[in-house]
Amino acid sequence: MIHEVDKVLKGLLSGGALAGTGVEIAFEAPTRDWAARRNSPTIDVYLYDIREDVKRRERGAIAVKDERGVVLKRQQPPRWFRLSYLVTAWTKQPQDEHRMLSAVLATLLPREVLPPDELTGALAELGLTVPMTIAGLQTDARSFAEIWSALGGELKPSLDLVVTAPFPAFPEYEVGPPVTEGAGVRVRGTDGTLDDSQRRDHQPRHFTRTGARRRPGSVGGATSTGAQPE
Template sequence: MIHEVDEGLRLLLVEAGLQESGVDLVFDAPTKDWSARRNAPTISVFLHRIREDASRRRTGAAEEHDAEGVVIGRRTPPRWYELTYLVTAWTNRPQDEHRLLSEALRCLVRSDALPAHMHTGSLAELGLTVEIEAAGPGTDGPSASDVWSALGGELKAAIDLRVWAPLAGERTAAGPPVTEGLVVRSAPGTDGDGTDGDGTGPGRRLRYDGASDPGGQGFAAQRQRQLPPGRRRRGGAAR
């Protein structure tokens, strides 16, 4: 899911035209060594924090059906995560950096969600809204100075970008519905009790009339049982 969010953000910035003038879009950590090797105007979108949004956690499982409506699997609900990025611009002049940062900010605040046509992989399959927030109110996460200290660089103008994205739940396959009765086989006799058979024969299949369509209650439903000749049901005539 994380790499799919990366790709969505890349497509969002590319669509805004930030690469048309030779600007590089990267997801590298803007460390001191990295900045020294940079040789072109660059926008860095660095992911530095991932945490679950526990308020959106759900329990249970949803059924998956095939084209005929038969249950083929069950999937647990997706879990939502908040991804925090540090967006910075890098050129040889502060004025150019601010211009690039302004263009990136204009692009990121244009919408409150990542456009659906930029979803790939599991994000596209789930079809859920991926919210984004650029330069929003402060959070309880690490401060900008803490992030830059960890990167070993000097404090620099940056956009705090947060994304809320779903991680697809686990899927378990479901077997086909039961349409046949049980098969009973005899077991090998022990202690000379007279039981015969080795348990490998075809056995006896317990069937019900209309076994191919057991109905809503399946094989638990009550069915009429054929009585032997001469026997009669309680309160009825002999058959």
């Protein structure tokens, strides 16, 4: 799932305001050694945090239906995870880096959600929209200063990109076909065999809309009380 989000982000950033600029899109940790090896303008999208969005957790099972609406399988709902990326621009001039960050904002700000037709792999098969926020208020305890300190680099302008993606981690299980006939009963003879035993079919029970059973031959509201089956 994470690598599919990376692929979508690379496609978005390679187009939009950065299309045709020759800017490279990287996903490596922006350490000192990595920065020293940069010889071309680069947008780095570093995944620094992964955690579940527990507010989106659902219980129960989801029905998987065919084109006729018949339930074929059931599966557990996906779990949603917040993928936090540190987006930075790398070139020789700070002004050029600022322009590149502006281009990232211009590309991602209009994309508050990613529709299924822009996703790939298992993400697209789920048919769910994926929320995305750029440069929002940071609510995690970890600050950017701590992140840069852990990377061994110097603090520089960056954008916080958060993609909340579903993770289809639970298998599907088959369900039985729908019941279309009532149960049948056959009684064994005294010798224990079913010879000459007729099958008695039991029709499915039905209720009236009011929950009361209509008496045979009754008219209008002449019904017995209680929710009795026919």
